[in-house]
Structure formats: C-alpha cells, structure tokens
Amino acid sequence: MSIRVGIVGISGFGGGEALRLIAGHPAFDLVYAAGDSSAGRPLIDRFPGVPHKLAGLVIAKWDPEALPDLDILFASLPTGTSAEALARVPDSVKIVDIGGDHRHVDGWTYGLADIWPERIRGRTRIANPGCFPVATLTALAPLLTAGLIGPGNIVIDAKTGISGAGRGGGDGRFGYAETNENLQPYGLLEHVHMPEMETTIAQLSGGSAAGLVFTPHLVPMTRGLLVTVYCRGNATTTQCLDAARGFYAGRPFVRVTDRPPQTKWASGSNLSFVSYAADPDRNLVIAMGVVDNLGKGAAGHAVQNANLICDLPETFGLEGAPIWP
C-alpha cells in the first residue's frame, strides 16, 4: 500500500524529523516537500544524507492551491502562520498540524494519541499537542482520571533541549555561546502552552486547573524534554505507578518506570517515559515525564496520529530503538 504524503516546513527541525521518519515508513511515500526560503532547492542539497529514492524531490514554494495528488499533509510551520493557508487545503487531503494553530480549535481534533486514540481514528484534521503539554499530560492523565491528584495547584517545572525553539528561533537566545553551559528560564507565567494544558487537565479530571504554574528552562542539549510536576494528592508511589501501568496497558509508546526517567532514554524515538514519587503524609505527588521534543513532542507524534487517521498500525515507521548514547 502506498499513501501519498507531503511535508510543508521540511527544512525546519520538526519537518526534518518528519522526513527522517517518513523516509523509513512502510506505507508512506513522500511526494511533496515545501517551504519558504528553501524553495527551489533539491531535497538532497538541503539534506545530503537523504535516501536515494527521495534525492530527486525539489522543495516547492508552499502554496495550498498547488498541491499534487496527496493523501496526507504534515504541516510544520511556525505557530501563527498556518491557519489561513491550511484552511485552503482540499478536504480530501488529511492534515496533521505539528504547530500550535489548531489546538482545541473547532473542526480539529487534539491529537493526544497515547491517551485517546479512539478520538483520533476516522478524523481528517489533527492538531498535534505541544511538546511540553504532551510530556506533562502523559504523566498526569492516569492520576487525574483515577482521582489520585486534584486538577488545581499543579506546578510544572520543565527542561527542554535547544531544538525546541526551531531553526528560526533567532532572538539571540539560541546561539552556541548563549546556550552552551548555560541555563535559562523563560516564558514565566505566560507561556503559550498554559491554556492547552489547563483545558486538557480540566477535560481529563472534570475539574478546573486553577492555579497552574508552568516554567520551562532551556538546557544545553540538542534534543530532549523533562517535566517534573508537583501536585496535591493523598496517594502513595505504588498507587501512582499502578494507576499508570493500568492506564497505559497495551499502549505501545508509553513506558512506566520505577526509576526517574532521563531524556536520553527517549532520544530519537516516539516514546514517553513516566514515573512518580509520592508522600501521602505531605499530600504530595511528584509526576515525571520525558519525551524527545522532536519525537513524541513533534514529528513522532505526528506520524502516530497519521497512522491512526490512515487506519494503519499505530507503530508503523516508529519502531526503531532510541539513540544511545
């Protein structure tokens, strides 16, 4: 079976990771690559290591009115730039939007694939969750649905690799000299992922995520994302681990570990790792979540969502082991 696939934003970090995964996918055929400043360049010029079967593809100027015959389009454009153009893509073309323009937007399904795959199958417009929300929500969902923690007063302390900012993140914070051997908090009290997390926590728990605090930090590594989430709840560590093991039983991409997870465990993969430490005497639950920001945080999750909407095995193209070391 061959499913005709396009990627817009292919020269970026998210698009490049989608290219890597789709190049090895057993059912997807990349027939369209698009961008802006990279348009006109052969793919092999932008990515010298691209497989021979894709070497002839030339990056097109992104134009939703000039698409070839496509079954599915991956959109990996800067948040804020894709809504108007994606609205002009024909209905017959399924879309997975890796960017942030369609999360909790009417007509689009919020694609938390490990948590609610049944909501995604059969849909044609999927909004990938943001990278911080997916790590956080994957760790919290079993606890919220089991009532082991409350939805209020949750504190999320997050660390991300620099590639989370994309190639275009050019305000001087992301160069080698600024990031090497440096730690930077940012987005305090107002990060764009707050509303997405508040809405989904409320959906999962049936209550309000009032008092949510989220502080991301840039750390000097290329890939990887870790959240340490402090919650109020009268549960033991064993109860939290058991709840997560039950919740994710049979799900291929979530690993529940006794040990606190590390970012390298997920590198280059679509895996999420979660773990917990809880002290009922202090009414304290600590939930931890790890993903690769470009894997489960972006392109890996997008391919998983695409598999679901194309009625393929969820794991197609995503079965490789993580990169180590």
Ligand SMILES: NC(=O)C1=CN([C@@H]2O[C@H](COP(=O)(O)OP(=O)(O)OC[C@H]3O[C@@H](n4cnc5c(N)ncnc54)[C@H](OP(=O)(O)O)[C@@H]3O)[C@@H](O)[C@H]2O)C=CC1
């Ligand atoms: N990086 C990450 O870890 C994650 C990113 N995301 C989201 O994914 C999206 C892409 O991010 P990322 O790959 O990191 O960003 P990059 O800055 O690395 O890449 C952006 C891409 O968008 C293309 N582009 C920009 N403007 C236009 C335009 N007007 N028309 C066509 N193409 C355009 C660029 O093309 P060209 O080079 O040809 O100009 C480039 O390929 C963003 O919405 C981001 O928030 C989500 C989760 C994680």
Ligand SMILES: CC(=O)N[C@@H](CCC(=O)OP(=O)(O)O)C(=O)O
């Ligand atoms: C390091 C860094 O800057 N990371 C990005 C997260 C990338 C992401 O998930 O972005 P979207 O929600 O726009 O898709 C950020 O904090 O905004």
